[in-house]
Amino acid sequence: MAKLTGFLEYTRENPPRRPVIERINDWFEVYREFPTDKLQQQAARCMDCGVPFCHTGCPVNNLIPDWNDSAWKGRWHDAIRQLQSTNNFPEFTGRTCPAPCEAACVLGINETPVTIKAIENAIVERGWEQGFIVPEPPRQRTAKRVAIIGSGPAGLAAAQQLNRAGHLVTVIEKHDRIGGLLRYGIPDFKLEKWVVDRRLEQLRAEGVEFQTGVHAGIDFPADELHKHFDAVLLACGAEHPRDIQIPGRELNGIHFAMDYLTQQNKRGAGDAFSPSEEILATGKHVVIIGGGDTGADCLGTAHRQKARSVRQLQIHPMPPETRAEHTPWPLWPVMLRMEPAHEEGGIREWSALTTHFSGDAEGNVCQLHAVRVGPKPHLEPAPRSEFAIDADLVLVAIGFSGPKRDGIVDQLKLDVDARGNVRTGEDYMTSVPGVFSAGDARRGQSLIVWAIAEGRRAAHHLDKYLMGSTALPC
């Protein structure tokens, strides 16, 4: 156990955030580094519970009390070894995870939970600084070839595991850069892209091969995949965006959130766009439809682009500020979530259902019309509650429904479930032998930590399929 009386002596603290006025004028990460003494005090709060419920919340089964103990004692090498034994990329989860482990932490019953996520990030950053994280190429090669379609966290985690098992791994990515939503979804102020590049260097040095700008199903037809590779892992994400089919949807200035966020991430990487392609919030009244993570990312991006005003519409009523009674510990709490982007400004509208858009003579959107509604499932409109908001840019951020249609999933003739996600058995193998699937493509839109967990598990089963047995953890 870290420190017997730690949870009595110290209260929860998070790493400091940069002042709003500073951070909305740049694209750097919001959080500052945790000073070592603070970090160790926070690790000391861990009670090393007999039944560590934090494990039940964590999809990768992180050894949380073990590395809290190591962090408290300053044993950074042990801490990083424990952390990397279950999670290939703690620097991604340490920065962006909503931390289901913290929601399940036992200390959360009558106190604030341990700051598990911040400790994870601090450990992995020390691991890099002190040279503990190095390439780990396999000692022997098996001569088996594996194709991984998609370079998001699921594909990358599987690639690292399978390469370390000795297989020749090729990651095929349709975009011009590797990383999936880590690269083109999540904005720099949550995850600076050098963090992704640093990890990719390790994967390259271990022997993973990357092909960018190759669209499996178009540039690389499905039957060619079968000819060139002994097994295939489909980790192509859930890119099919949910749309809002209401009058006025065809007006100029209404875009899917991902088109907007991808463009800003590309701009941040030095790419340029012509005025006709450009989706920018600068000087505009921006309305974001959707109150989730993606919506919050649009909010932070719009502020940094100097929007005139930003509103975020959520169909649900405002949740309570603390854990709702129907989601007691250790369940994932229904409660008001405040992302750093919400601290930066903008107005949140609750119980708001968009009914239609109106535009000007040139076909540009100029207003969004909405009505207040009761809770789901009926969404009963309240009488005389219609309202209109000025809008020059509308961003649709209401989620995704499975992988893109008419693509590689159809070509490979894979079974899909009712939601359009790739159907697999418990062994992550699809309806086609030798073709596996993991991450958002399989479970629907989810979290980075789930993508990493699925990538690792799929790698375990794929290795077993190729070799008859496996030493990869599941």
Ligand SMILES: Cc1cc2nc3c(=O)[nH]c(=O)nc-3n(C[C@H](O)[C@H](O)[C@H](O)COP(=O)(O)OP(=O)(O)OC[C@H]3O[C@@H](n4cnc5c(N)ncnc54)[C@H](O)[C@@H]3O)c2cc1C
């Ligand atoms: C805007 C946004 C913000 C998010 N923020 C967070 C967050 O803060 N924390 C969190 O935990 N989760 C977050 N998520 C969710 C998280 O990013 C995803 O759950 C995770 O990235 C899924 O990983 P994946 O590897 O399954 O797929 P993806 O990351 O989607 O990667 C799939 C890759 O496959 C490629 N691809 C698709 N089809 C083909 C093809 N035919 N040929 C070649 N390549 C192909 C795509 O180009 C993409 O690069 C966010 C999601 C979005 C959209």
Ligand code: SF4
């Ligand atoms: S549940 Fe919380 S206090 Fe208990 S071991 Fe896990 S992190 Fe530590």
